[in-house]
Amino acid sequence: MFQSILMMGGLGVAIGTVLVIASKAFYVYEDPKVVAIDDALPGANCGGCGFPGCNANAQAIVEGKQDVNSCVAAGDDVAMAIAGIMGVSVVDKEPEFAGPGCYYGNDDADMEYKYLGVTDCRAAALLFGGMKVCRIGCLGLGTCVKACMFGALSIGSDGLPKVDQEKCTGCGACERVCPKNIIRLTSVTRRIMREYTKEECITPCQRACPTGIDIKKYIRLIKEGDFEGSVQVIKERNPFPTVISRICPAPCEFKCRRLLQDESVAINHLKRFVCDYEMNQDKRILPYKAPLTGKKVAVIGGGIEGLSTAFFTARLGHDPTVFEATESLGGILRKAISRERLSMDVLDWDIEGVKEMGVRFQTNARAGKDFTIEGLLKDGFEAVFTATGGWDSRLLRGDINQAETVFPGAYLLIDLLRSKSDKKISVASGENVVIAGGGISVPDAVDILKENGSKKITVLSRKHPDDSSFDSEAIDQLSNAGVTIIYNAGVTKITGENGQLKAIEYGELDTGVKQVISTDTLIIGSGRFPELVFIPVKKEEQDGEEDLIENNGPLAWEGVELQKKPDANRELGLLSNQDVISEYPSVVTSINGGRKAAAAIHNLMYGIEFQASSKFITEQSVLQDVAVLNNVDIVPKNIMKLSKIKKGSADKFSTGFSIEEAQAEADRCLRCGLVCYEKSKAAG
Numbered sequence: 001m002f003q004s005i006l007m008m009g010g011l012g013v014a015i016g017t018v019l020v021i022a023s024k025a026f027y028v029y030e031d032p033k034v035v036a037i038d039d040a041l042p043g044a045n046c047g048g049c050g051f052p053g054c055n056a057n058a059q060a061i062v063e064g065k066q067d068v069n070s071c072v073a074a075g076d077d078v079a080m081a082i083a084g085i086m087g088v089s090v091v092d093k094e095p096e097f098a099g100p101g102c103y104y105g106n107d108d109a110d111m112e113y114k115y116l117g118v119t120d121c122r123a124a125a126l127l128f129g130g131m132k133v134c135r136i137g138c139l140g141l142g143t144c145v146k147a148c149m150f151g152a153l154s155i156g157s158d159g160l161p162k163v164d165q166e167k168c169t170g171c172g173a174c175e176r177v178c179p180k181n182i183i184r185l186t187s188v189t190r191r192i193m194r195e196y197t198k199e200e201c202i203t204p205c206q207r208a209c210p211t212g213i214d215i216k217k218y219i220r221l222i223k224e225g226d227f228e229g230s231v232q233v234i235k236e237r238n239p240f241p242t243v244i245s246r247i248c249p250a251p252c253e254f255k256c257r258r259l260l261q262d263e264s265v266a267i268n269h270l271k272r273f274v275c276d277y278e279m280n281q282d283k284r285i286l287p288y289k290a291p292l293t294g295k296k297v298a299v300i301g302g303g304i305e306g307l308s309t310a311f312f313t314a315r316l317g318h319d320p321t322v323f324e325a326t327e328s329l330g331g332i333l334r335k336a337i338s339r340e341r342l343s344m345d346v347l348d349w350d351i352e353g354v355k356e357m358g359v360r361f362q363t364n365a366r367a368g369k370d371f372t373i374e375g376l377l378k379d380g381f382e383a384v385f386t387a388t389g390g391w392d393s394r395l396l397r398g399d400i401n402q403a404e405t406v407f408p409g410a411y412l413l414i415d416l417l418r419s420k421s422d423k424k425i426s427v428a429s430g431e432n433v434v435i436a437g438g439g440i441s442v443p444d445a446v447d448i449l450k451e452n453g454s455k456k457i458t459v460l461s462r463k464h465p466d467d468s469s470f471d472s473e474a475i476d477q478l479s480n481a482g483v484t485i486i487y488n489a490g491v492t493k494i495t496g497e498n499g500q501l502k503a504i505e506y507g508e509l510d511t512g513v514k515q516v517i518s519t520d521t522l523i524i525g526s527g528r529f530p531e532l533v534f535i536p537v538k539k540e541e542q543d544g545e546e547d548l549i550e551n552n553g554p555l556a557w558e559g560v561e562l563q564k565k566p567d568a569n570r571e572l573g574l575l576s577n578q579d580v581i582s583e584y585p586s587v588v589t590s591i592n593g594g595r596k597a598a599a600a601i602h603n604l605m606y607g608i609e610f611q612a613s614s615k616f617i618t619e620q621s622v623l624q625d626v627a628v629l630n631n632v633d634i635v636p637k638n639i640m641k642l643s644k645i646k647k648g649s650a651d652k653f654s655t656g657f658s659i660e661e662a663q664a665e666a667d668r669c670l671r672c673g674l675v676c677y678e679k680s681k682a683a684g
Contacts, residue, residue, distance in 0.1 A: 273657040489507065
């Protein structure tokens, strides 16, 4: 008996020892923040946050992948408690909801695909490749509906998913299971930041529009009589629709699919109709804004690009101020467009809409004279964007009698060359100069810089040595002057401290490898200053946290180029084919430039890295399309008859179309998809 007790006791000691060793060997560390946040969450494990359970959401919050108010089943008190654990503040969360991106179900497709009993979209895509005709089209089997845990999705009578925005929590479960990327999360921010990809069902006219307006949707709303809704769709991507409807070259109409049958839809004139309708109602229709962030942004330049940048920045929830050198806003549109084409009443109407979006204006404020970029950053602006226009803008405002500088140490090559013959034009050349671009004018510029006392000169050329603008004589001349030429390179960033330029970063165009050159002067070989986003450089404190440099201390700053589409590595850096070199070819293109600038500002302020994708639609992209229309009747185009508005008329602005004419023209739209379109009822 005693022996049995000893044996059992020894066995217990042995097992205990093994368990102690095992606990040490297999110990799993739990982050106390994750544990604390998991305890604060309600424990519903509903998946509404987009993660499988509250513990996974807690880990994502600690890793910075989720907001402290990401739980859809909890209230403000839980968000505040989690914010206290994380040591951060709570901001309003922008609502997101799912949005379908296909407009034709299988029943309406040219070739209906039978899936042989398969009931899951992912399986159908893997086994059969999905739709035979459209590689993007919705498979219609409802896998997204099954994935939704909140009853916010259903399959409509047309075989496509329908979203109940009241029930949708924006969890993204439907987006993750869709094999064709048909249904995606959307929000104000997502719609502004997006660049179209090959995986989206974008109509030919929308792809051709520089601003990317959802043309099909706003025309459909005109047809249905929802003119206010139509204006709101247009202003999602265009803050100057009334102006553009009068002066746009309408590239969308050159890509209209109706051209395969008869004449294009009068897309631009329909825009004019609905925008003039808004003005004559004297009731401003504004697109949605994201929740306010309290972040101040400065935009230098009150032309269309600068105003568009401020408009989209305000829609992203920030607080923008436009600084304009002259007494009035509008840039070239104010000075150069014929009044017969564009009345100033129309321009002022659209500018007032930008103001009502929450944009502040400061006129008669010249960069480098009335304010500086580093001064704005010290005054609490978290980003500064330069949209000062080109040489033609300076001519119009009579500002060519002195050298212009927008940011410290930077001058235009044209001002440097003019300073040789006009002593009133002064360019403060430093000892260490970088010339970006310039071509055959570089040797002349080098001579002037040498006369001004510059000691070290570096030339950055985007071209290869065999394809450069320099002949052997010019190369010898530059070599004798001690000039270093770096080929195949573009400036990607500039850095400085207070009012001094310190360095530039350049990228090798074929490899993307970045290098840094110390400099105090940058000469830019184009007719305008580059579009850069300036932000204060953050320093790391000893505890590892980042903090801005004190206002009364030296301020380090950097200017970053705008994001580029991945046409090729050679699009890297300033003065590329994607950069504005002189002036925009059309106003509608400058509006899209403003949207891209707002996206870059937003990303830089939040430290979000722009993810360039090979799936972005570029000029080189090959997309599905149709070459012949079937079952589409020939319908004559409605021609807009401009009427002269008489004094005392009830209408302040000419709509051109009557309501009946506009809706008849809207009815000509084929409601295209990628390779699908609406057939004529008579021929159907």
